[in-house]
Amino acid sequence: MSETKQTPMQLALAQAQAAAQRGEVPVGAVIIEAKTGHLIATACNRTEERNDPTAHAEIMAIREATSRQGAPRLQDCDLYVTLEPCAMCAAAISFARIRRLYFGAYDAKSGGVDHGAKVFDHDTCHHKPEVIGGVNETEAAELLKEFFKERR
Amino acid sequence: MSETKQTPMQLALAQAQAAAQRGEVPVGAVIIEAKTGHLIATACNRTEERNDPTAHAEIMAIREATSRQGAPRLQDCDLYVTLEPCAMCAAAISFARIRRLYFGAYDAKSGGVDHGAKVFDHDTCHHKPEVIGGVNETEAAELLKEFFKERR
Numbered sequence: 001m002s003e004t005k006q007t008p009m010q011l012a013l014a015q016a017q018a019a020a021q022r023g024e025v026p027v028g029a030v031i032i033e034a035k036t037g038h039l040i041a042t043a044c045n046r047t048e049e050r051n052d053p054t055a056h057a058e059i060m061a062i063r064e065a066t067s068r069q070g071a072p073r074l075q076d077c078d079l080y081v082t083l084e085p086c087a088m089c090a091a092a093i094s095f096a097r098i099r100r101l102y103f104g105a106y107d108a109k110s111g112g113v114d115h116g117a118k119v120f121d122h123d124t125c126h127h128k129p130e131v132i133g134g135v136n137e138t139e140a141a142e143l144l145k146e147f148f149k150e151r152r
Numbered sequence: 153m154s155e156t157k158q159t160p161m162q163l164a165l166a167q168a169q170a171a172a173q174r175g176e177v178p179v180g181a182v183i184i185e186a187k188t189g190h191l192i193a194t195a196c197n198r199t200e201e202r203n204d205p206t207a208h209a210e211i212m213a214i215r216e217a218t219s220r221q222g223a224p225r226l227q228d229c230d231l232y233v234t235l236e237p238c239a240m241c242a243a244a245i246s247f248a249r250i251r252r253l254y255f256g257a258y259d260a261k262s263g264g265v266d267h268g269a270k271v272f273d274h275d276t277c278h279h280k281p282e283v284i285g286g287v288n289e290t291e292a293a294e295l296l297k298e299f300f301k302e303r304r
Contacts, residue, residue, distance in 0.1 A: 051224045053247035054211055063204055072203045087271045088247065091240030091264065095205035109276065112243065116276025117269035119239045124261065124268025 008032050008080040009102060009136045011042060015057065016082045016143050019044035026143045029057035029081040031065045031074065034099055040077065041065035057081055058089035062096045073097040082140040084133060087112030090119035093129060100130040104140025160184050160232040161254060161288045163194060167209065168234045168295050171196035178295045181209035181233040183217045183226065186251055192229065193217035209233055210241035214248045225249040234292040236285060239264030242271035245281060252282040256292025 006014070008030050015028025024045045031041040043060035047053055058081050066072050078100040079093060084107040091112075093101055103113070112119050113131060120128040158166070160182050167180025176197045183193040195212035199205055210233050218224050230252040231245060236259040243264075245253055255265070264271045265283060272280040 047224055051218050051222055052215055053218060053224045054206070054215060054244050059206055063206060066203050066205060070203055072199055072205045086243055087264075087269060087276070088240050088243035091238055091243070091269075092206050095240065110278070111276060112239075112269075112271075116274035117239060117243075117264075117271045119264075119269045122268035124239070124263060126262070 007136075008039075008078070009082070009104065011039070012057075012080045012082050012104070013136060013139055013143065015042055015044040016140070019046075019057070020143065020147050022049065024048050026147050027057045027081065027083045029061040029079060031061050031098075032078050032080065034076050034078050040068060040074075054088065056086065056089050058085055059092055062092055062098075066096065075099060078102065079129075080135070082136075083107055083144065084111035084113050084115070086110050087117040087119050090117075091125070094120065094125050094127045097127050098129045100132065102132045102135045104134070104136050105144060106133060106137070159288075160191075160230070161234070161256065163191070164209075164232045164234050164256070165288060165291055165295065167194055167196040168292070171198075171209070172295065172299050174201065176200050178299050179209045179233065179235045181213040181231060183213050183250075184230050184232065186228050186230050192220060192226075206240065208238065208241050210237050211244055214244055214250075218248065227251060230254065231281075232287070234288075235259055235296065236263035236265050236267070238262050239269040239271050242269075243277070246272065246277050246279045249279050250281045252284065254284045254287045256286070256288050257296060258285060258289070 016026040020026035041064040082104040168178040172178035193216035234256040
């Protein structure tokens with residue numbers, strides 16, 4: 001399968017590109033089983049298509065992965081997403097017990113991990129994943145920049 | 153319909169009771185069209201049933217309402233929920249452009265409105281609903297207390 005030749009973040013970027021082609025803000029996410037490297041969910045932003053403000057890439061990926069596993073927690077899984085998660089998605093990542101969160105571009109305007117609500121940095125957050133930001137950052141940021149440039 | 157005789161929070165409490173009977177943490181939510189008082193969504197927590205950590209009552213209600221309306225925003229709607237929303241649900245409420253948020257019990261342990269991340273209190277939050285906490289607070293808190301007492 002082609003997925004074995006691509007890194008998880010490259011797969012997430014491909015999801016983001018597919019989203020852009022459908023007129024969605026280009027954000028993609030994948031969930032990987034950490035031990036095996038097995039891909040258990042790929043998703044992208046579908047808020048426009050579904051008229052659903054909760055249909056962010058991370059939420060879609062978590063719902064796909066938990067549904068596939070028949071369990072609400074993904075302890076041994078890592079989530080890769082092309083953009084810093086918002087507060088909604090950061091909290092969902094915590095609830096899903098994601099082991100490690102990798103994200104691409106930082107989001108000073110709407111992010112909820114390193115910006116704003118900083119969801120993981122409070123006692124009310126009962127599971128904090130390990131966080132690695134800035135993975136393939138330039139490519140992820142470029143995708144978003146292009147998308148919004150074309151819309152203006 | 154019986155709903156006309158009950159307040160929206162009483163309807164949300166009934167949803168919470170139904171959740172408890174199915175072994176779910178008892179939280180219920182309803183969405184009302186503000187001008188007409190028309191009920192457009194009723195939901196409860198279904199995280200256990202669906203193996204979905206994002207299936208909180210508020211998320212379920214927003215998804216039901218936006219799906220029914222065929223639009224991702226609920227500008228003229230109010231959301232009633234029996235417990236202070238967590239960070240995930242608070243952000244979803246903001247994305248859905250809910251006009252007014254009424255909640256029952258305060259949640260010092262996991263809340264994201266008056267506690268912890270305080271999602272609405274940051275520049276990264278682009279819509280802040282009017283917030284009224286403590287509606288039917290005793291009843292909402294009692295439901296949760298009973299539920300967890302029986303589980304111990």
